[in-house]
Amino acid sequence: MNGRVRRRRYSRRPFNGLTGNQLKLIGMLAMFADHIGAVVIQCGILHGRDALACSAIIATASGQRWLLVGKVCRYAGRLAFPIFAFLLVEGFRHSRNRAFYALRIGILALVSEIPFDLAVYNTWFYPGYQNVLFTLLIGLLVMEGLELLDNLFLQVVVIAGGCGLAWVIKSDYSVLGVLLIAGLYWFRHNDVGQLVCGVALSAAESLNYYCVSALAYVPIVMYNGRRGAQEFQYLFYAIYPVHLLALYLFAGWITGRVGV
Numbered sequence: 397m398n399g400r401v402r403r404r405r406y407s408r409r410p411f412n413g414l415t416g417n418q419l420k421l422i423g424m425l426a427m428f429a430d431h432i433g434a435v436v437i438q439c440g441i442l443h444g445r446d447a448l449a450c451s452a453i454i455a456t457a458s459g460q461r462w463l464l465v466g467k468v469c470r471y472a473g474r475l476a477f478p479i480f481a482f483l484l485v486e487g488f489r490h491s492r493n494r495a496f497y498a499l500r501i502g503i504l505a506l507v508s509e510i511p512f513d514l515a516v517y518n519t520w521f522y523p524g525y526q527n528v529l530f531t532l533l534i535g536l537l538v539m540e541g542l543e544l545l546d547n548l549f550l551q552v553v554v555i556a557g558g559c560g561l562a563w564v565i566k567s568d569y570s571v572l573g574v575l576l577i578a579g580l581y582w583f584r585h586n587d588v589g590q591l592v593c594g595v596a597l598s599a600a601e602s603l604n605y606y607c608v609s610a611l612a613y614v615p616i617v618m619y620n621g622r623r624g625a626q627e628f629q630y631l632f633y634a635i636y637p638v639h640l641l642a643l644y645l646f647a648g649w650i651t652g653r654v655g656v
Contacts, residue, residue, distance in 0.1 A: 414615055415624030416483060420632060422615050423479035430473020431643055435515045437466035440647030445518060474605050477528065477569055478576065478598045478612035482619075484532050485580045488539050498536050504633050505529035511640035515647075528568035529636070534558045535577030542581060572601040591617065 414422075441462050443449035453459040491497045505527060512527035513519055541554035555578045559571040567573070576597040583589035595610045602609035 413618040413620035415620060415622045416486065417624030419479060419615055419619055420483060423476050423483070424632060424635065426473050426476035426479070426612075428639065429469045430476060431515065431640065433466045433469025433473060435640075435643040436647050436650070437462055437469065439516075439518070440650040442466065443651060471605055471608050474602045474609040475612040475615075477573065477601070478594060478609055479616060480528075480532065481535065481573070481577045482580055482594070482612075482616050484535060484577060485539065485584060488536060488581070489584060494536075494540060498533065498540075500633065501529055501533045501536060504636065505533055508637040508640065511637045511644065515640040515644040518644075524566060526565050526567040528573070530565060530567040531562055531569050531573040532577070534562050534567065535574050538574060538578050539581045542578065569601060572597060576601065 438444040442453050442459065454463055487497065488494065508527050508529055510520055513522040516522075516525070535558065538554055538558035541558075542551050545551050545554065555575070558574045558578065562570045562574045569576075576594065579593040579597055580590055583593050591613060594616070595613050598609035598612060599607035
């Protein structure tokens with residue numbers, strides 16, 4: 397599997413590189429930027445859910461400036477998913493209780509769905525698209541399948557099944573998101589293979605953003621293999637749904653309506 401390259405990981409990476417916690421903070425900042433651009437600027441300030449109002453605002457000089465700021469935020473946000481996909485693979489590899497790991501992500505995905513639907517679609521329930529944590533959960537299950545199965549054909553079936561599930565439920569980042577997680581795990585013992593696979597799939601996922609997601613591997617290659625002194629795991633779990641709800645309320649305050 398994955399070239400059967402067996403060597404000590406991070407052996408040539410600098411000791412003073414980025415810890416897992418620092419990498420996670422970079423991902424969180426990119427995620428915040430993305431959601432500020434999408435929820436507060438595009439849906440709030442620019443009234444993106446109202447085509448006529450949005451066109452009128454964009455026609456003004458201030459509207460053009462906000463449109464540019466929104467685009468910059470969205471471009472910066474493309475760095476988030478590759479970082480979290482990489483950290484998911486690292487977390488899976490080092491987790492002592494993978495069932496509990498999957499349970500935490502699954503619960504968080506369910507808890508976050510209402511804030512996600514409110515922030516993005518201005519409704520309590522939107523079945524047409526699911527938040528990114530469902531993609532991470534599917535990726536986690538795919539990795540478990542790859543580890544349990546030694547048969548290449550069955551491993552391909554597991555990956556295809558995970559991609560199909562992401563496509564059916566329409567989770568954020570969908571098929572390419574699951575492929576990215578599977579690819580990073582497949583090449584987990586081969587830094588070069590993992591980098592090439594990650595850059596290629598991230599670039600493909602962000603074609604509409606000039607492949608900017610590939611830049612996420614600048615901080616990723618600086619990862620030194622250490623978690624770091626501070627533990628931000630549960631902070632991230634709380635921040636994801638909370639910040640989505642907060643941005644939804646703030647955008648509603650800007651537009652003068654918070655209700656759905």
